[in-house]
Amino acid sequence: MSTLNLDSIIDPDVYTSGVPHDVFKTLRDEDPVHWTCERSDEPDGPGFWSLTRYADIVEASRQPGIFSSAKGIRIEDMAEDELIARTTMMELDPPVHTNYRRMVSNPFHRKEMKNYEPELRKMAVTVIEEAMGRDKLDFTIDIARQLPMRMLGSLLGIPDEDGPWLVAAGDALIGNSDPEFTEFVVDQVDTDEYRLLPFRSPVSLKLFEYAGKMAEEKTKCPAHDVTTDLLKPTRDGDRLSDLDFKNFFTLLVAAGNDTTRYTMAAGMQALLDNPDQLELLRERPELVESATEEMLRWGSVTMHFRRTLTQDYEMGGKTLKAGDRAVLWYISGDYDERQFPDPFKFDITRTPNEHLAFGLKSPHKCLGEHLARWEIRILFEELIPRIKTIQSNGPIDRLRSNFITGIKHLPVKVEWK
Ligand code: HEM
Numbered sequence: 001m002s003t004l005n006l007d008s009i010i011d012p013d014v015y016t017s018g019v020p021h022d023v024f025k026t027l028r029d030e031d032p033v034h035w036t037c038e039r040s041d042e043p044d045g046p047g048f049w050s051l052t053r054y055a056d057i058v059e060a061s062r063q064p065g066i067f068s069s070a071k072g073i074r075i076e077d078m079a080e081d082e083l084i085a086r087t088t089m090m091e092l093d094p095p096v097h098t099n100y101r102r103m104v105s106n107p108f109h110r111k112e113m114k115n116y117e118p119e120l121r122k123m124a125v126t127v128i129e130e131a132m133g134r135d136k137l138d139f140t141i142d143i144a145r146q147l148p149m150r151m152l153g154s155l156l157g158i159p160d161e162d163g164p165w166l167v168a169a170g171d172a173l174i175g176n177s178d179p180e181f182t183e184f185v186v187d188q189v190d191t192d193e194y195r196l197l198p199f200r201s202p203v204s205l206k207l208f209e210y211a212g213k214m215a216e217e218k219t220k221c222p223a224h225d226v227t228t229d230l231l232k233p234t235r236d237g238d239r240l241s242d243l244d245f246k247n248f249f250t251l252l253v254a255a256g257n258d259t260t261r262y263t264m265a266a267g268m269q270a271l272l273d274n275p276d277q278l279e280l281l282r283e284r285p286e287l288v289e290s291a292t293e294e295m296l297r298w299g300s301v302t303m304h305f306r307r308t309l310t311q312d313y314e315m316g317g318k319t320l321k322a323g324d325r326a327v328l329w330y331i332s333g334d335y336d337e338r339q340f341p342d343p344f345k346f347d348i349t350r351t352p353n354e355h356l357a358f359g360l361k362s363p364h365k366c367l368g369e370h371l372a373r374w375e376i377r378i379l380f381e382e383l384i385p386r387i388k389t390i391q392s393n394g395p396i397d398r399l400r401s402n403f404i405t406g407i408k409h410l411p412v413k414v415e416w417k
Contacts, residue, residue: 024332027052033316048325052332054339061362067307085196107226113370139410148260157225170257172203211249262406266299291348297355303331330356388415
């Protein structure tokens with residue numbers, strides 16, 4: 001057995017030095033369904049099952065009736081009142097989830113998203129041209145951070161001037177364990193007074209208020225945007241309630257912001273570390289689609305989602321008991337040698353590439369996947385032809401989180417064409 005601390009994967013500080021791939025590999029090889037103890041001083045204390053192999057993660061994802069999302073999708077348990085107050089579609093199981101998803105999914109279909117391509121491209125070009133005035137940049141802050149929220153904002157029909165505030169709000173929600181993004185660091189300060197709010201953060205109240213105003217406005221003056229579509233009844237006559245809309249809006253701001261940003265940053269970092277792949281993409285721009293998929297796999301930025309067992313279940317020679325938590329480590333599955341040949345090679349031609357970054361085979365598979373793909377693809381399509389040379393320009397800085405892996409700061413030196 002390995003001498004590595006296999007339970008270190010839960011420690012948010014570990015991720016500030018990078019994803020502990022050596023630990024995940026050992027888990028995949030030696031104990032793929034591993035009981036992870038939450039407290040090192042209490043080996044028989046509270047814990048959860050860590051699923052680290054691709055096949056096991058897919059097997060669990062396909063069975064939401066057994067691997068339920070209803071008790072929460074983050075590792076930490078929530079009290080019943082917290083769970084009720086903070087439930088979004090992510091914490092619903094079929095059939096309730098199926099109905100909800102039907103109400104919100106239309107505007108996010110691939111062909112709907114394609115209609116927004118010219119707008120997204122224009123925005124990417126604006127952000128890149130703004131950056132082109134300088135030869136030293138923080139790729140994450142100056143480019144990747146600017147795009148997803150502005151793009152989502154434009155789709156939702158949000159005025160441009162509200163963009164920066166929404167970016168900061170999204171950061172405070174998802175980055176709630178990193179002091180750079182919030183003063184309400186969940187595991188460091190007492191956030192009890194906010195326990196009934198999404199992400200245990202007071203910022204969500206402001207987002208609720210903002211969403212309420214948006215709904216009022218778009219009901220009065222419908223426009224060609226996703227918010228207007230979301231407020232319309234579906235073909236079956238179902239319509240989101242006021243509270244549902246506010247919750248969904250808050251979820252979009254949280255889910256559609258830094259996930260895409262950090263995938264862009266992971267992709268850039270991978271190109272910097274693998275100059276042959278950067279050259280290949282420059283020579284064969286038609287590879288941008290498979291390059292995007294490889295960036296998604298490589299980054300796998302939402303590292304896990306949690307489920308709770310509704311009945312006993314055998315997996316990997318272990319008996320998972322009803323009520324136990326099971327954490328699906330997508331980041332580990334995406335580097336599983338059993339699924340991906342040579343997984344630690346960044347290969348923009350990789351096909352097939354059925355990665356787990358969006359939560360494959362789950363009814364919760366990312367609703368924003370097509371938007372995220374467009375955003376990443378368009379960025380690199382517009383960026384690479386404008387660059388003569390690019391290299392890293394100092395150490396990177398990573399997010400403190402066991403949930404999202406992200407390069408917060410990526411200094412680069414660029415020679416523009
Ligand atoms: C590269 C960027 C992204 C990544 C890696 C990502 C990842 C994920 C994953 C893994 C899930 C599944 C959750 C589960 O298994 O329980 C998910 C769900 C979701 N994502 Fe994304 N996401 C990204 C971008 C976006 C964007 C741009 C949006 C918004 C437009 C979005 C909105 C959502 C929503 C609403 C859900 C919940 C779906 C449901 O419960 O049915 N995501 N995302």
